[in-house]
Amino acid sequence: MNIREACHTLAISTAGYYAHQLKGQRQRRRQDAVLADQISTAFAASRRTYGSPRIMHALRHAGARHGKNRIARLMRQHGLNVQQKRRFVPRHHHCRQNLSRVTQSSAQAPRSHPPQ
Numbered sequence: 001m002n003i004r005e006a007c008h009t010l011a012i013s014t015a016g017y018y019a020h021q022l023k024g025q026r027q028r029r030r031q032d033a034v035l036a037d038q039i040s041t042a043f044a045a046s047r048r049t050y051g052s053p054r055i056m057h058a059l060r061h062a063g064a065r066h067g068k069n070r071i072a073r074l075m076r077q078h079g080l081n082v083q084q085k086r087r088f089v090p091r092h093h094h095c096r097q098n099l100s101r102v103t104q105s106s107a108q109a110p111r112s113h114p115p116q
Contacts, residue, residue: 035066036074043075048083
C-alpha cells in the first residue's frame with residue numbers, strides 16, 4: 001500500500017501526512033528523552049534495584065521534580081525492570097551442616113517456664 005492509498009483509507013490529505021512528517025518533536029517528548037537519560041543513570045547507580053518511587057525521590061534529591069507515574073511509564077518504555085532481591089539460601093555443604101547444628105541445638109535447648 002502506498003502513501004496515497006493509506007491517506008485515503010484514513011481520510012486524511014497527503015499534504016497533511018507530509019506536514020506531520022516534517023514537524024519537530026513536541027516539547028514533552030524532548031523532556032521525556034532527557035528524563036529517560038536521568039532515570040537510566042539513577043537506575044544504574046541503584047544497581048537495578050530502585051523502582052519508580054525511589055527513582056522519583058533520587059531525582060528530587062538531585063533537583064528534578066517529576067511524578068512517579070511518568071517515571072514508571074518511561075521505565076517501562078525503556079525496559080528498565082527491577083531485579084528483585086532473593087532470600088539467601090546456603091549452597092555449600094558445610095553451610096548446611098552448620099545450619100542444621102544450630103537448629104538442632106536450639107530445638108534441644110530447655111525451655112524456661114514463666115514465673116507463676
